[in-house]
Amino acid sequence: MKGTLQFENIYTQTIEADWLTQKNMQLDVLRTDLLHEFISGNKWFKLKYYLQDAQQKCFDTIATFGGAYSNHIIATAFACKYAGIKSVGIIRGERPPVLSDTLEQAMEAGMELDFVSRAMYNDKASIIQHFPNVYWVNEGGFGIRGAEGAAEILQYNEDPSAYTHIVCAVGTGTMMAGLVAASTQQQQVIGVSAMKGNFSLEEQVRSLLSTKDQTKDFYILQDYHFGGYARHPPELISYMNELWQQHKLPTDIVYTAKTFYAIAQMVTESIIPADSKILMIHSGGLQGNRSLPDKTLAF
Numbered sequence: 001m002k003g004t005l006q007f008e009n010i011y012t013q014t015i016e017a018d019w020l021t022q023k024n025m026q027l028d029v030l031r032t033d034l035l036h037e038f039i040s041g042n043k044w045f046k047l048k049y050y051l052q053d054a055q056q057k058c059f060d061t062i063a064t065f066g067g068a069y070s071n072h073i074i075a076t077a078f079a080c081k082y083a084g085i086k087s088v089g090i091i092r093g094e095r096p097p098v099l100s101d102t103l104e105q106a107m108e109a110g111m112e113l114d115f116v117s118r119a120m121y122n123d124k125a126s127i128i129q130h131f132p133n134v135y136w137v138n139e140g141g142f143g144i145r146g147a148e149g150a151a152e153i154l155q156y157n158e159d160p161s162a163y164t165h166i167v168c169a170v171g172t173g174t175m176m177a178g179l180v181a182a183s184t185q186q187q188q189v190i191g192v193s194a195m196k197g198n199f200s201l202e203e204q205v206r207s208l209l210s211t212k213d214q215t216k217d218f219y220i221l222q223d224y225h226f227g228g229y230a231r232h233p234p235e236l237i238s239y240m241n242e243l244w245q246q247h248k249l250p251t252d253i254v255y256t257a258k259t260f261y262a263i264a265q266m267v268t269e270s271i272i273p274a275d276s277k278i279l280m281i282h283s284g285g286l287q288g289n290r291s292l293p294d295k296t297l298a299f
């Protein structure tokens with residue numbers, strides 16, 4: 001296991017494929033998944049300014065919310081460990097007899113896990129009352145500080161303004177808001193929703209944008225959820241194995257595989273026009289894959 005964040009590992013991978021050359025397209029993938037084994041990709045960027053704020057305000061504990069395979073929970077556990085700050089994870093659902101690997105490792109990183117029933121989980125205000133003197137981070141790192149951190153993701157590409165399109169997965173929309181803020185007026189930012197029918201996402205992204213960034217060109221695709229959040233029908237699994245075999249690109253069942261699939265379809269159907277130059281943000285987050293039986297995936 002890597003002990004620190006490896007920013008130098010982040011690089012941009014160019015995808016070679018006939019369906020791209022046929023349209024004279026370039027597709028590059030910004031591999032933020034290589035930052036750290038557990039604090040993958042966008043989660044570090046989203047947490048960065050919350051951690052800083054907590055420390056400036058002299059909190060010694062950060063608390064947040066998530067499920068048993070939450071990328072955000074494990075990332076928070078490790079980010080807090082490295083920052084020397086205590087962490088509490090409020091976990092949705094009763095404590096199972098055997099913890100998921102994700103939770104096991106969050107705990108080993110020093111996070112205190114508190115399991116709450118699903119009904120209780122939805123009443124976050126009353127949970128918060130039970131923990132005075134901790135710094136709360138929204139589920140998924142949603143908020144302005146999260147977007148501010150995510151705006152720094154593009155700095156890890158050599159020439160981000162050269163792309164016509166920037167494409168990313170969307171959960172809370174925090175990363176997307178950061179990317180919109182960091183994009184130029186000439187670029188289009190396309191988000192691929194990991195959820196089924198969450199039509200408030202665009203508003204959610206907008207709520208994190210400054211007035212000047214509201215005029216930028218962005219939209220969210222709603223039809224690439226493959227049945228819903230974290231749903232992974234066999235065709236998605238075979239697609240992920242193909243991506244690995246063809247491009248050595250590891251993806252996850254919740255976010256990045258569906259995003260890549262959406263890009264491929266937009267390219268072949270010319271929804272993204274020929275001659276475009278696309279940057280996909282590989283936001284990391286391979287925790288969802290750990291919910292699969294062994295040997296389901298080729299990587």
Ligand SMILES: *Cc1c(COP(=O)(O)O)cnc(C)c1O
Nearest residue numbers: 171172173174175255283284285
């Ligand atoms: C959490 C996560 C997202 C969603 O990010 P938001 O900022 O909540 O939209 C996307 N991709 C991966 C891999 C993630 O882990």
